[in-house]
Structure formats: structure tokens, C-alpha cells
Amino acid sequence: MKWNKTWKKASLLAITAVMGTTLAGCGTTGSSVSQAANGKAENSGKLVVYSAGPEGLAKKIEEGFEAKTGIQVEMFQGTTGKILSRMEAEKANPVVDVVVLASLPSMQSMAKDGLTLPYADAPNSDKLVKDWSDPNGNYFSYSASALGIVYNTSQVKTPPTSWADLAKAEWKDKVNIPDPSLSGSALDFITGYLSAKGDSGWSLFEQYQQNGVAMAGANQEALDPVITGAKDVVAAGVDYMAYKAKADGEPVDIVYPAEGTVISPRPAAIIKTTQHEQQAKQFIDYLLSDDAQKLVTGAYLLPGRTDIQAENRTNLADIPAYPVKWDWMNEHGEEVATRFTGLYQ
Amino acid sequence: MIHYRKWSTAAAFLLLAVLIVFPLLLIFYTAIERDGHIDLAAPLEIIAGSHLASVLFHSLWLGVLVILVTTILALPLAWIMARSPLGRQRWLDVVLLIPFMTPPYIGSMGWMLFMQKNGYMEQLLPSAAVWTPAFFSLGGMVMIMSLHLFPFLYLILRNTLLQISGSMEEAGAVHGGSPGYRFRRIILPLLLSSYAMGVLLIFVKTIAEFGTPATFGRRIGYSVMTSEIHKYISSWPIDFGKATALASLLLSACLVMWYIQSILSSRYSYRLTGGKGSRKKGYTLTGWKGLLSGLYIALLLLVSIGIPYFSVITASLLKLRGAGIEAGNWTFKHYTELLQPGSDSLEALLNSFTLSLAASTIAVIIGTFLALKVSRGQRASQKWIDLFSLMPNTVPGIVIVVGLILFWNSPWMPVPLYNSYGMVVLTYVILFLPYTVQYVKANYGQIDSVLLQAGAMAGGRPLYVFRRILLPLLIPGIIAGWMMTFTISNRELVASLLILPPSMQTSATYIFAQFEQGAVSMGMAMAVVSVGITTILLLILNVLPSARGGQQV
Numbered sequence: 063m064k065w066n067k068t069w070k071k072a073s074l075l076a077i078t079a080v081m082g083t084t085l086a087g088c089g090t091t092g093s094s095v096s097q098a099a100n101g102k103a104e105n106s107g108k109l110v111v112y113s114a115g116p117e118g119l120a121k122k123i124e125e126g127f128e129a130k131t132g133i134q135v136e137m138f139q140g141t142t143g144k145i146l147s148r149m150e151a152e153k154a155n156p157v158v159d160v161v162v163l164a165s166l167p168s169m170q171s172m173a174k175d176g177l178t179l180p181y182a183d184a185p186n187s188d189k190l191v192k193d194w195s196d197p198n199g200n201y202f203s204y205s206a207s208a209l210g211i212v213y214n215t216s217q218v219k220t221p222p223t224s225w226a227d228l229a230k231a232e233w234k235d236k237v238n239i240p241d242p243s244l245s246g247s248a249l250d251f252i253t254g255y256l257s258a259k260g261d262s263g264w265s266l267f268e269q270y271q272q273n274g275v276a277m278a279g280a281n282q283e284a285l286d287p288v289i290t291g292a293k294d295v296v297a298a299g300v301d302y303m304a305y306k307a308k309a310d311g312e313p314v315d316i317v318y319p320a321e322g323t324v325i326s327p328r329p330a331a332i333i334k335t336t337q338h339e340q341q342a343k344q345f346i347d348y349l350l351s352d353d354a355q356k357l358v359t360g361a362y363l364l365p366g367r368t369d370i371q372a373e374n375r376t377n378l379a380d381i382p383a384y385p386v387k388w389d390w391m392n393e394h395g396e397e398v399a400t401r402f403t404g405l406y407q
Numbered sequence: 408m409i410h411y412r413k414w415s416t417a418a419a420f421l422l423l424a425v426l427i428v429f430p431l432l433l434i435f436y437t438a439i440e441r442d443g444h445i446d447l448a449a450p451l452e453i454i455a456g457s458h459l460a461s462v463l464f465h466s467l468w469l470g471v472l473v474i475l476v477t478t479i480l481a482l483p484l485a486w487i488m489a490r491s492p493l494g495r496q497r498w499l500d501v502v503l504l505i506p507f508m509t510p511p512y513i514g515s516m517g518w519m520l521f522m523q524k525n526g527y528m529e530q531l532l533p534s535a536a537v538w539t540p541a542f543f544s545l546g547g548m549v550m551i552m553s554l555h556l557f558p559f560l561y562l563i564l565r566n567t568l569l570q571i572s573g574s575m576e577e578a579g580a581v582h583g584g585s586p587g588y589r590f591r592r593i594i595l596p597l598l599l600s601s602y603a604m605g606v607l608l609i610f611v612k613t614i615a616e617f618g619t620p621a622t623f624g625r626r627i628g629y630s631v632m633t634s635e636i637h638k639y640i641s642s643w644p645i646d647f648g649k650a651t652a653l654a655s656l657l658l659s660a661c662l663v664m665w666y667i668q669s670i671l672s673s674r675y676s677y678r679l680t681g682g683k684g685s686r687k688k689g690y691t692l693t694g695w696k697g698l699l700s701g702l703y704i705a706l707l708l709l710v711s712i713g714i715p716y717f718s719v720i721t722a723s724l725l726k727l728r729g730a731g732i733e734a735g736n737w738t739f740k741h742y743t744e745l746l747q748p749g750s751d752s753l754e755a756l757l758n759s760f761t762l763s764l765a766a767s768t769i770a771v772i773i774g775t776f777l778a779l780k781v782s783r784g785q786r787a788s789q790k791w792i793d794l795f796s797l798m799p800n801t802v803p804g805i806v807i808v809v810g811l812i813l814f815w816n817s818p819w820m821p822v823p824l825y826n827s828y829g830m831v832v833l834t835y836v837i838l839f840l841p842y843t844v845q846y847v848k849a850n851y852g853q854i855d856s857v858l859l860q861a862g863a864m865a866g867g868r869p870l871y872v873f874r875r876i877l878l879p880l881l882i883p884g885i886i887a888g889w890m891m892t893f894t895i896s897n898r899e900l901v902a903s904l905l906i907l908p909p910s911m912q913t914s915a916t917y918i919f920a921q922f923e924q925g926a927v928s929m930g931m932a933m934a935v936v937s938v939g940i941t942t943i944l945l946l947i948l949n950v951l952p953s954a955r956g957g958q959q960v
Contacts, residue, residue: 135910137910141923146643146644151645154817243638276628283923289729289925290526311729312727404458
């Protein structure tokens, strides 16, 4: 019995010793890794970018920027909602330097809250579409997408032509709409539509809900069932994804209702807490450069600069747009998102 | 010597406090703290003042329904495997574990692709279009979750049935009990306690599950506590108040279940295995009953493995998803793209492996230490260590992750672990610590202390005895714990989604992101590759004789 106890103590001692050193070891490696990450970020100019898709474009921009400047980029890719929430979660210890969103009102409210760092004299900023960027250089919309009705061409022979069509019985249970709490562009569409129509605009979304329109995740999640034929139509679908899928050979196409739609700019901004102001400014420079604008059109997005045209998609001048009120959208975004998701829950 | 024991006990407590207890307490604290003062009713107010009460009800109702369906699936199976010649088919035991080892988010996605309008089912069998829409309902969700969880209940029931030795029934017969009486008074009571424990764990696992609600549940608009918690901390507008209120409620529900289970297991567990050999018996299933049993198992395997894996593999091979299953629409392109050197996908795959490698190694070291501290668990301190070290198995993963974020990302935290590689490893270690603790504990329990005494008597000093006798005997348990941790952390989703540093992906988050990005084929190709590799590892684990005993945990 006594021996039993003795060896047990000894074994525990041994394990403890082993574990202690290992833990200590792992502790140092663990913290040295993170310190190294921080250290690098401070000294050798590693730039942390949170970017809303599309994934391929974000990757190409990252690669292009790294090749051009030699600055390493750490990129988190997510939807606008995920990026905003990640920033909120990290409020105590912000690490992000540059944010790229898919929603202008969200960016406007960040600028209004003083979270952005102005860069008024950014090269090429004078060529940007005026309404989409801040005159003081708080944010720059380097690209945009337009919202439309995306449909499955093998199932839909006569596509709907207006937003109201989708509330008709023939479209019952066949329509998806992206979740505005996840998709910045969907939020832009809903708030933009409401800002143009006034409070009566809600009746469209109520009719949608009654007609079995399903709220289905972010943009691609809403589009995917339409590609496979599980659903027929995406209301407020982003156009570049539809163009991309169509180019891949999938049976989808897009229409912009003649009555108007919302164009959703994709702004980028430097975050005030950045430790790498110079590198962050270089990133903005790159986004507005000819090279990056070419990447933008390559991804079927609308270029942010007025002097560049896309050849693979409808250009800005040919898309009928509602006269939206960006200020109203910015003020009411959260409230609208909550009411809308509540309606569809 | 007493000195060392105290020292190591203190170390164990400190470790568990920092790793597990503080982060969880922080959730409760955050949930009840409002502007600097404590309001115990705050979580309830938050929940009552929103649609969250229905979310709570959704979770509980789902748990009840899954209990019902898993019982219907697992009970006949356990009976067949315990009482018919089929039970001798060792490979069946391995195969029956596959549904449980399939990550739920992948299984659900497979089911959705199969059952949706114009899905694989309708492409193969156009007449099925009439009733496939019915699948996208709560019933479908219960079915998917039950098909994932039934092996767990099955193993518990079968093991108990096997342990009820023939001699007990014989004893009943000798004393004049009729077969019906024997079943009612001997088998049923012995089975009931295991069953009760099994379903309680099924319940906890169901309400703690994230993958299925996040994929299938989102499609049908059935939100549960885990999916709402995830929503509140990861999508805009973010709301930590609601998240922690829900998390504390979910935590409480699971702890209550856990408490009930521990009472049950201490009060109603019977020593079924003695030292003496026992004969199985009762009766066996042969003839038409045997045939029926075979059919039942075949059908179960078809539904629980065949369908989801058919979808996963098909989706990974389709050239154009819009064209569906047809000649000429097949390609290996997604695999070559996936495994291309330097690609994000290959990097994600490698990340998963290195992260799990680090996590499983550290978890095994800490877990072995804790398991030895618990040993046979008579003292109060040992019981507490046991309780805390097994906690991550009972508490929903997402709740632990919320706690860890609150803890490691708080402004006063001096160690900058959050947003780093180390944070991910740490989270995996904490989440899967119970595996090693359980395996090693089971292993340790089987070692007769006579062996160690003999070693000491023969003049071995304690350290020598530990190194040459105890450690070699513990190795199987340690390896089993290591491999289990490795496999599970390789597929871990919810923690990875919430705590991976920017620009870092694992195979699980890659798959999830592909579903979100619409590149379902790429996601499924990744699922085939990563699940394939880890399944092979698990098969190896199953070949190790020592691991079998602990499998039901």
C-alpha cells in the first residue's frame, strides 16, 4: 500500500515535470508566435485587411498588391456582416488596418463614428463615382455591384421584369432573397428600396414573405439553389455572381427591373487604429490603380472609376437605378435589418 | 511525498481553472452584469423580451424528438447485434461508427443536395418530386440528426446487453421466472439505466449541435440556441448580451442534464462484469428473423451512410452543378484544383493537420496528467478534477468558445493569445481534453496495482516503476486519446469559425466557406479528402485492441 502511494506520487511528479516543461515550452512558442505576428506587423509592415469577397478578386488584389509593393498582407475574407462583427468583437484589441466592405451605408456610419482615417489626396480618387466616396477621403468605393433578379434559365422561360412580379402566385415558394444581416448588398437593396419608396415599401417585402420567399444566407447561398434548380429566382441577387456563374456555363441569367434597382458600392477605408498608415495608404492607392480596376472588371464587378468601362457586363449608365438616399440608409440600416430578418424568421 | 501530491493537485486545479472554469464563469458574469452591477434576472429578461423564448423551445423540442428517433433506430439494432450471428461481424461495428464520425455539417449538406427540388433524388427518380419537399421540415432535421447520433446510443445499449450474462437469466429461470417475467424484471431494469444515460447524452449532444442547424436548420428557418449564439457573435448587428444570455442558459440546461446523468449512473449502475467468464444468451435471432435483421441493418446503412456519401462524392465530381447527374458532366478538376501546391485549399488542409497535431499532443500530455490525478477518484479533490476535466464533453462547444473569446480577448488579458495560432491550438486542447482523460482513466483502471507493487518490491525506484511498468501499460490509452483528439479536432467547425486568426483557414472552415461561397463542389472535394484521411486514421485506431473498450465514450 505504502509502495503503491509512493510510486503514484512519483509518477505524478514525473508527469507534472514533463507537462510543466512542455506547457512552458508551448507557452513560449504560443506567445512567441503571436508576438512574432504582432512584431512583424509593427516592424516589417505586415498589413491586416478584412475584405468582403468575391473571394477570387480579393485574392488577386492581395497578390497584386504584394507583388507591387512587397508588403505582406494578412487577409480575412468574409461577408460584410462577418467583418463588422469581427471588428466589434476585437474592439478591445483592434488588429485590422484596412477594411473593404460590400455596403456603403455601413462604411458611412463607420466614418461618421470617427473610426476611419482620412486620406484626402489619394491618387485617382478624383476619377471615382462622386456619390459613392467621401469627399474628405474617409472611404473610397473602388467597385460596385448592382442588384437584380437572377433566374435559372432552364426552368424560367419568361423571366420576371419587375420587383412586384415576384409577389405573384406563379412564383410562390420559388424565390430566394439574401439575408441582409449577412449580405451588405442585400441590405443596401432593402434600405435603398425603402428610402426611395418610403414606408409603403415594406408592403413589397411583406408580400414576398407571404409568397414563400425564403431568406437564404449570404449572396452565394441564395444563388446556389437557383444554379442547381432547387429554386427559380433570387430577388436582389448581386449581378457579378450571376455573370460569373453564367460565364462558367451554369444555367443562370440576370435582369434589372426597368423601374429601377439599387447599386451597391464596395468601399474601402483605412481604420484609425492602424499602426501602418503608410502601408495602408499604399493599399488604397493600389485599389484605385489601373491594375486593380482591371482586376475588378475581370471579376464582373462595376469599376469604381468612371474612366474605366467593363466589357463583360452591363455598365453603370445602362442600369436603371432608384434615387436612393444614402443618409437615410445609413441611419436606418440596423433597424431595417432587424425588422426584415424578424419578418422572415 | 505528501508535498508532491499537494503540489500536483494544486497544479491540476490551476490548469483547469484557467483553461475551463474561468472562461465559463465569465459567460455567466457577462450575462448578468449590466453597467457595472449584477442583475441575476438579466439573461431571462433578455430572452423573454425577444423571440428567443421560441429559440429555447426549438432546442428543447428538437432534443426530445431526436431522443425518440434515435431510440427507434438504435434499440432494434442493439438487440440484433447482441443477439444474432450478425453481431460477430467485426467490420459492421466499424461501419456503424461512420455516421457518428461524419461531421454533421457535411452530412446535412449531403442530405440537402439529395432531397432538394431537382436534387439527386429527383434526377435519379423523377417521381420522387411529389414528396421531397416534405423533407425540408423539422421532421427532416430530426431525421438527419438522429441518423448522425444513433450509433452512440446503439453502442451503449449493445454493450449493456452483451454484459447481461446468460447466467443472470438462468438464475431467474431456476427460480421459476417465465421468459416474460425475466425480461421485465432482469433485462429491462439493467438496460434502463444505460438507456437513460444514453438518451440524456443524446439530448445534450442534440441541443449542443451546431453543424446541422447551421446548414439544414438555416434552410428551413428553424433556429436553435447554438445557431442563434453563433449569429449574435458573428453577424451584424453583433450582440454579445444576447449571445451570453443564451449561452448561459444552454450551459445551465446541459449542466442540469449532466447532474441528472451522474446521479443516475451512481445510483443505478450495476456491476455486470465479474472476473469469471460469462456466457451470452437468452435466445438468438435466426431464420426469417435473422433475415429481417440483416435487411434492417442494410437499410440503416443505406440511409445513414449511403445517401449522404453518395451526395458528397457526386457533388465533388460534377462539372456543372446546374446540369446535374448526366453523362459527360463528370470531372476530377475539383480535386486537382484542391490539391494544387500553394492553393488556399491545400494550405487549409495542412493547417488542419498541423493544428490538430499540436493540439492532440498537448491534450494528451495534459489529459494523461489529469487522468492520473483522478485515478480511482475517491477523494473530493479527485472528483472535482474529474468533473472539470470532463466538462468540455458536456458543455456545448460554442459555449466554451464564447467563454474563451471573452476570457482571452478581454482588455485586461496580459497574454496576447487571441487572434493567434496558439489560441486555436488552446481551444482544440480544451474542447477535446476529455477524450484523453477518459481513455487513460479507463486504461489506468484496468491496471492492477499489484504489478506496480511487484516492481517496487523488486527494487525499482518510483520513477523507474513509472517509466518501465505504468507508462508502457498506459500507452494504448494514450494513443487512443491522441488519435481521437487528432481526428476530431481535424474536423472541428464552430470554434474554428469563431477564433481562427485572419488569413487562416482549416479544412472545416474551408468547406463551410465553400458552401457559403457557392463553390459546393470544391467544398465537397475537400470533405472527401479530409474525412477520408481521418477515417483511415480512425480505422487504424479501431485495430488497436485497447481502444475498443473506450469507444462508447
